[in-house]
Amino acid sequence: MNDQTATIIPPVRVKAPRDPRLDVFRGLCLVMIFINHVPGNAFENYTSRNFGFSDAAEGFVLMSGIAAGLAYSLDFKAPMRLWSGFGRVWKRVWTLYMVHILTTMAAIAAASAVAVFLGNAEVLFLNQMKYLFIDPLRTFVGLTILTHQFGYVNILPLYLVLLAVAPLLLMAAWRKPLWLMAGSVMLWAVAGQWHLGMPNYPTPGNWFFNPLTWQLIFVTGLLTGVAMKDGRRFVPVRLWLQVLTGGFVLFAAVATQVQPVSEAMGHALWMLQDALGFPWFLTAFEKSYVTAPRLLHILALAYFLSSFPAVRRACGSVFGKPFELLGRQALPVFALGSVLCIGFQGVKHALGDSVALDAGLLAVGLAAQFALAAARQYWPKSPS
Structure with a gap:
């Protein structure tokens, strides 16, 4: 040819x-x-909802x-x-x-x-x-x-x-x-x-x-x-955003596990709504309406985890394969x-x-x- x-x-x-x-x-x-x-099981206390607002x-x-x-x-x-x-x-x-x-x-x-x-x-x-x-x-x-x-x-x-x-x-x-x-x-x-x-x-x-x-x-x-x-990324990786979102995720984990912190946060949110007139959806924890604490938590968690290359490498490892499936x-x-x-x-x-x-x-x-x-x-x- x-x-x-x-x-x-x-x-x-x-x-x-x-x-x-x-x-x-x-x-x-x-x-x-x-x-x-599967409500009431002994293992639901260890899922993500017990360590954050979302x-x-x-x-x-x-x-x-x-x-x-x-x-x-x-x-x-x-x-x-x-x-x-x-x-x-x-x-x-x-x-x-x-x-x-x-x-x-x-x-x-x-x-x-x-x-x-x-x-x-x-x-x-x-x-x-x-x-x-x-x-x-x-x-x-x-x-x-x-x-x-x-x-x-x-x-x-x-x-x-x-x-x-x-x-x-x-x-x-x-x-x-x-x-x-x-x-x-x-x-x-x-x-x-x-x-x-x-x-x-x-x-x-x-x-x-x-x-x-x-x-x-x-x-x-x-x-x-x-x-x-x-x-590209929708929100670029910035050190100050990593610190801010990581700090919020850590605070949410502490607030859901430590009773005094949880009570103090609840009182602060109550004051914002009742004393300062903040809209209810900015202070409540309502799943149906994805109120602000839940919304901010999932967005902060997603940004924080996605901003580190080590997370991607871990997901690509053999330990991530069952969940990837x-x-x-x-x-x-x-x-x-x-x-x-x-x-x-x-x-x-x-x-x-x-x-x-x-x-x-x-x-x-x-x-x-x-x-x-x-x-x-x-x-x-x-x-x-």
Whole structure:
């Protein structure tokens, strides 16, 4: 073959290596969420929520925003890819909806199995499940349109709603990131001050995971993911910020563990609200509205951990591999864990509390989640 007829082989694009921190910390969050969602077990006292003002749920939503920014942001940078980007995002939204409905039905089955085989129906009347029997027709309508959600399986509707509007957020993230951040903070403050949220049906009140306030964590993650995709940090590493965020994280750990410090902080926050007139969402510890102490803690923790190269090296080590595996398969692992925690809650009601039972249930549940993640990751794919 001469030079004139030789086939020209286009250059191969080398895919950038995957940052292990996202998957490892997402996997850690999944483990802690599962432990916390088997209430009353002896091991929940050692999860992150006992050493700070936020818990694994805030971390999970933040990392979901980062993952969305990394996965979909390029589609919204150039106008010619917008429609394909909308299609990709909304296809994922539909997947999340189907997984949520399946998880909800499986949670009912898990609670029912405890009632049938262990003779204890108490779990059927917990976690907002009792409305299936009090008002079944309206409750099934609410379950379908996401206005009625069972406890412990109610984070996917939040993510679903936030991801549905992510195309608009991503367009703004490329063009006016600071305006997007300012608008997100304003919406958080307005929704918090006036208790705005998405309504429940048929029960009164708003969603527990309020999208109007939790969107600030998601948007922060989204902007972080867009910046990472662009080869930069959304908030640059600065020594003074490391000291400030590290100091706040340390203070939060002390305040949650040392009673006098906790009481002094509570009194100071009370004085700010009652004596100085600070808005309630700046001083309260309310998860539904992600009030300021919880919000500042998760943002400080995320900045502090992400600012040290040693953390990335640790996440890339052999010790991070199991959690990275869970994080890569976050959706099916979370769904399985949510169903198991409902069933295990019923088992604890039926058999009573004991450290041995807690250890056994958590070991079985975590083993099942690791097995599912491994099967999803390594099972041979059928030829297309």
